[in-house]
Amino acid sequence: MRRVVVSGIGVICGLGRNREEFQAGLREGRCGIGPITTTDCLDLRFRNGAEVKCFDPNDHFSPKEADMIDRFAQFALVAAREAVLQSGIEWTRDLRENAAIVTGSCVGGQSTENQGFWDVYKMGKPRVHPMTIPKTMANAGASAISQEFGITGPAFTISTACSSSAHAIGQAFSMVRSGMSDVAITGGSEAPFSYGILKAWEAMRVISPTLCRPFSKDRNGMILGEGAAMLVIESLDHALARGAKPVAEIAGFGMSSDAHHITQPSAEGAAKAVRMALKDAGIGPGEIGYINAHGTGTTVNDTTETCALHLAFGDHARRLAISSTKAMHGHTLGAAGAIESAATILALSTGILPPTIHFNERDPECDLDYIPNCPRRADIEYALSNSFAFGGLNAVLALRRI
């Protein structure tokens, strides 16, 4: 099997509109969360979200192009362009035919769908916009990327709620590792701010009325976020042959399903995905130095994830540096695995671990080292990025510094 490296990263989210801003935000422990502005939240029990600040599609697309794709697909394309630019890939005919695109999204272009339903149900209009279907489909980001670069190889989208883009990266990793494709663009995007969806999240009673405080005793829920991250991944040989400078290696990928409950997580299921990732990477628990946790900031997730890390790492759990960057960029659902993998890679390559901000108080049930509030210098070779979805579908990526 071939070694697989990451040679380009693109990010757009509440913490930064590009990789550089995102990296600076992580390093400073900045909070990208604030009052939601793109949707009226007046009758909601929460007000805050991690929106992409000052996003003007006209900065990135012609008006006609912008009309054709929903905000979530726009984010996918913006991130893909940045990742491709960093990778330095030159699209030869052979490479276009061979390259893969695997994206993740949980809700796709639902704000477009929301608008169409609003028009017919609320406004009594006789018709919805004819682009509603193609703008809503979850694969619109993958399709936009393929058109942008003229890539004609395998392209598809994975939707597994909050694990979507971790599963997508894991799938692309498998395809490059096996030799099916030499190069892949992979990651995820999400733009979940519209009234109907926010009401549905309100009804689940898992959104914080204030801030996201992962692992802190006074945590009171998650904060939604939007954005995208895309990676250019390729076989190590392919990268070296074209003189590219890889930024990290994807060492392994682990998956599991809880077979337990539609919303309540299982520590055993999460621990299994961690163990599978370590096994796939061919490393022992003691070699992991940092974990970018799923860390949503709900009472149940954070205690269950802590329990899972105890199960998977035993005594080494107490020596792990763990943080949830969701306190900074929110829970971006189908983009979370990709944005957090990008954060993990940047942590490995810069030697600065992002903190868990808004951490106020230790919880006896969350008894590990969560890098509270202040970033930390650390020289780490291997790290994990955890994603645990509603429906009990778990995905863990093992990443290695190069």
Add this chain to the structure above:
Amino acid sequence: MPDLMQTDDLTPRVLRIIAETQRKDPSQVTIDSSFEELGIDSMDGINIIFALENEFNINVPDDDVKSIRSVRDVVEGVIRLVELSKAVGGAQSGAPGESAPAAS
């Protein structure tokens, strides 16, 4: 709007709604049942609260939901909120989607 004057009458209505949402025989749900006995988990609890909010035209705060462990907790909570709603002069508003525009 349903007549909410007699809070004594609320108990059987709450029991009925719990039984209906959980697809249980009404005889199984008593004022003394714990959620554990009825096999009601946290997501079930949230579904029950949703049905009660609609039935009694009340809004249950998130913090109240976290402390509910039994049928009695639910009944007492509903009675308190219905009384409160009467005291402030009628049911709370909150019909979804009446005031907020869709995202652009």
